[in-house]
Amino acid sequence: MTYIVLARKYRPRSFSEMVGQEHVVQALGNALTQQRLHHAYLFTGTRGVGKTTVSRILAKSLNCTGVDGQSGITASPCGVCEVCRAIDAGRFVDYIELDAASNRGVDEISQLLDQAVYKPVVGRFKVYMIDEVHMLTTTAFNAMLKTLEEPPEYLKFVLATTDPQKVPVTVLSRCLQFNLRPMAPQTIQEHLAMVLTQEAVPFEVGALRLMARAARGSMRDALSLTDQAIAYAGGSLQEAVVRNMLGAVDRSHVVRIVEALVRGDGAALVQIADQLRALGLSAAGTLEELALLAQHMAVQQAVPGALDPNDPQTEAIVALAAQLAADETQLLYSVSLHGRNELSLAPDEYSGLVMVLLRLLAFRPESGAAKPAPAPTPTPVPVPSPVVTTPVRAEPVEAPRPATATPASSAPALRQAQGERIAVPSPAAAATTTTTAPSSGSSIPPWEELPEEYAAAPVQEAPVRMAPVVQAGPVVPAALASTDAVTSGADQERWIAVARSLIARGAVTAMTRELVMQAGCVRIDAQASPPCWVLQVERETLRQNGYRDRLLSAMQASPEVGELGLQIQVGAVSDSVAKRDAADRARKQVEAEQTIQADPLVQNLLARFPQSRIVPGSIRAL
Structure with a gap:
């Protein structure tokens, strides 16, 4: 008897056998039960997630006659009537599958649509299933638009594609779209265990975990890898054998890499890379495994106890997560992830791997690396009468006002003899500052006084409405x-x-x-x-x-x-080049705003238009 591959032998025959696509099964099941049927369906998703399988089950649900031949539309096709068996065998005359990759022209689509005027021969509905529909030409899409929008009541369209972005929006708008998601590795692993149990093939859980990860969300790929593993291992799936077949990197190698990073041991990193070269293991696979390990470590650091307790590697991951800081774990993940893209640019992939590992060592924060012995601290030399500035907030000192006041001279400032440093107080600090109110005989116009953000007692007559100035420089805890x-x-x-x-x-x-x-x-x-x-x-x-x-x-x-x-x-x-530059920029900004506020034209405009204001942030110091 001819052997049937696992991907075909265990293809789901009903919605109840579908795994990993519960959202699609629930929507279609309710629609079939309530008889709310759309005339066109579009199934999207990556390879091997069940697009064609769902379309066949849908065709059986629409045409199933039941065991007694009297059943109607149902969400649970019987699988034993003539219609169900014919659809499973691919010989049902009213279910037509068209491969758009090889029949992509307007002539093929026109020939298919010409048959749409004829009623079903055997079943209730005629179902057109067009696979890889994004491969159709523009003229072919245009030819089917009218029929797709208003097909006969007995005709249903089922479209499937792995690239919905290439499908015209005029087609998308006429279809009920379902996105079939890539399957989780745990879901694939559980399904493979069920299949191998029915096939009476002994297996190790670690082997199934490797194949589930290698399938990358595709159940068909997972079953094909299982067929290959059974043949490669001679009937017994052991983790070491499957790892060798896949060329996967053993977790112990990346654990040693992380341990060398914790010690700051560059020689060990180079030695591990040489060992990987001698074993013929993939550099890209090493970085992929390293990124996966970093991801598990980050999860353990953020949510202790969230890892799978049944995973035999969880204990080692928990131990590594305790030795590496959270920011270093994020750096490990990021460099490993981006390093894979650079392997193709390196002279060879192993030299690229060595550079990525050494980059991890070079970019590590000093707090996590092995620190050398501290140098002896020299005896401090006494400095006569040092002026110590508090790191939290400097109290503003009012600058002496010159005889003839100008807008620039009225800016709040803290001037010191060294370097003419100027610090602008924050609104909170200004609220506690005592300001001397100008005398009634002062020649300073009211609009030159400080706004509310800079003085404790603002002049209420000032009509200018400005945004508060943010204090320059960070506040040090x-x-x-x-x-x-x-x-x-x-x-x-x-x-x-x-x-x-x-x-x-x-x-x-x-x-x-x-x-x-x-x-x-x-x-x-x-x-x-x-x-x-x-x-x-x-x-x-x-x-x-x-x-x-x-x-x-x-x-x-x-x-x-x-x-x-x-x-x-x-x-x-409390004092640095950056802080002085920030204070200087703040001083110039205040002077610029004071200049604009004191401009007669600006004052005239604000007085004439009460609802007007100066747009916050629109003034820039030159």
Whole structure:
């Protein structure tokens, strides 16, 4: 007797046998039960999810006569009447399947539609099933539009496609569309277990899990892989044999990769890549398995206990998730995912794999890598009377008003002797600031006074309506503050001058430039040999050794610095190049807004049109 492949032998014969498509089965079952039948159906989805199978079951439901020959339209075809057996055998005269991939022209469609005027020969309905309908030509689609919109009452259209985007919208609008989803690996695994049990083939659960993942949502692919595995393994499906057949990478290899990343061991990563090359395992498969492991680790970190307890690898995943930080797990997933696309560009896939693994090691945050022994901290040099600025909020100091007031001079400012730094207080801070009201004899017009967002006692007569100015610079949480505060003394001013020089000359770029922008100087130990500069940043990621080394090289090459030592610590920073630039931009923005507010033409327009206002954000400082 001729052997029937599993994909054909176990093709569902009724809606009750369908797996993984409950949403389609429920909709069609209710429609058939209530006799609310559409004249055209469109089934979409990837290969092997049941589009043709559903169309055949639908044709049987429409034409089934039952065991006694008296049954009508039903959602549960009997499967034993002549009509059901003929449709299953592919010889029912009123059920016509057309492959649009090989019959895509207007002539074939016209010939099919010419037969639509004739009533069914045997069944109640004549069913036209057009597979891969997106392959039809434009003229063929146009030829069937009229019949598809108003077919005879005995004619039903069933269209199937894997690419619905190529189907004209004029066809989509005439059909009832159902999207058959890719099946979950767990659903495929359970169905394969049922099939192999009926076939009396012994199997291991791990082997079924591998084939379910390799099928990528297609039940037909899973059954075809099962046929191949039975032949390859000689009748017994063992996990090791199926893994060898699929060329899948053993989870133990990627577990060793993650363990090497935790240790920061680059030599071990290169050794693992060489072993994968010697075993002939796919580099792309390794990165795919690594991304899957990272995904499971991220789930365990976010929702402890959410992994499948029956999976024998769950214990190892839980152990790895406890050793790697959540942000490092996300980095592992992202680099593994994007690294697969770069393998085709590499000289060979294994050199590409090595670079991806080394990239994971290079991009790891300093907090997760193996840290070297800390350098001895030099003895701090006392700084006479340092001015310490609180990292949370600086109280605004009212600037002295010149004899002739101008809009620019009336802006709120905090001016200091070093660098003319200006900080704009936030609305919350301004609410607690005491402001001296102008005297009645003041020559300052009322519109030059501060709006409500900048002063505690605003002048009510000011007609200008402006959006509040957001405080420049982030507020540093108190938990970040270290014992050493960034000073505003001579050491800080020297660091600011050096930082601006490095940025202007282009000596630092990328993340090193960001380090220079965000850092403040705690102290400069001139007594040490060489002099030791102690900088402070708020972000832990800027403390990586690579950024520090590049900054040290740039500073040593600078003529105004020379030989030095460099330490970078984490803590609140109240003064830096970035904060000064932000304060300067805020000052210029306030001055620009004050200039617009004081303009006579603007005041005249606002007075003439009471409902008018200055659009927030429309003023830009030049």
